[in-house]
Amino acid sequence: MKRVNNNYETMVEAIEDLKQRGYTHNFNVNDSGKLTDGVDSKTYFPSSVELHELHRFEGATNPSDMSILYAVETDSGKKGTVVDAFGVDGSETISKFMNRVAQKQFEVGK
Incomplete structure (x- = not known):
């Protein structure tokens, strides 16, 4: 089923739903510009990663408190x-x- 970007009210709701759909790793981008999950020493270049969804959130009490969640x-x-x-x-x-990863978030069937 195709998911729509920006379709969650809170980041907690988004993370919980994404976890249920298999997005269980907490990735970071290190200072060398590579993706890592902190569990092992494996790192990934942008060419090895696909962006499936993105969700932006604005803080309820402070509109300048904005965040983005990438799946x-x-x-x-x-x-x-x-x-x-x-x-x-x-x-x-x-x-x-x-900006350098494959942008798959608008493809049907993700």
Whole structure:
């Protein structure tokens, strides 16, 4: 079933639903610009990652408290999420990485 980007009220709701759909790894983008999940020493270049969904959230009490949640899959089959601030507080490293991954979030059947 195709999921729509930005279709959750809260980040907690999004993370819980994504976990139920197999996005169980908590990925980070390290200072070298590679994706890692912290569980093992495996890292992934942007060419080894697909972006399946993204969801933006605005803080309920502070509109400038914005975040973005990416649902990704690696070429080894690991599925998980990457969380970043959105807007001026966002990570340039994460943004550069995500701009270079395959953008699959609008394909039918994901």
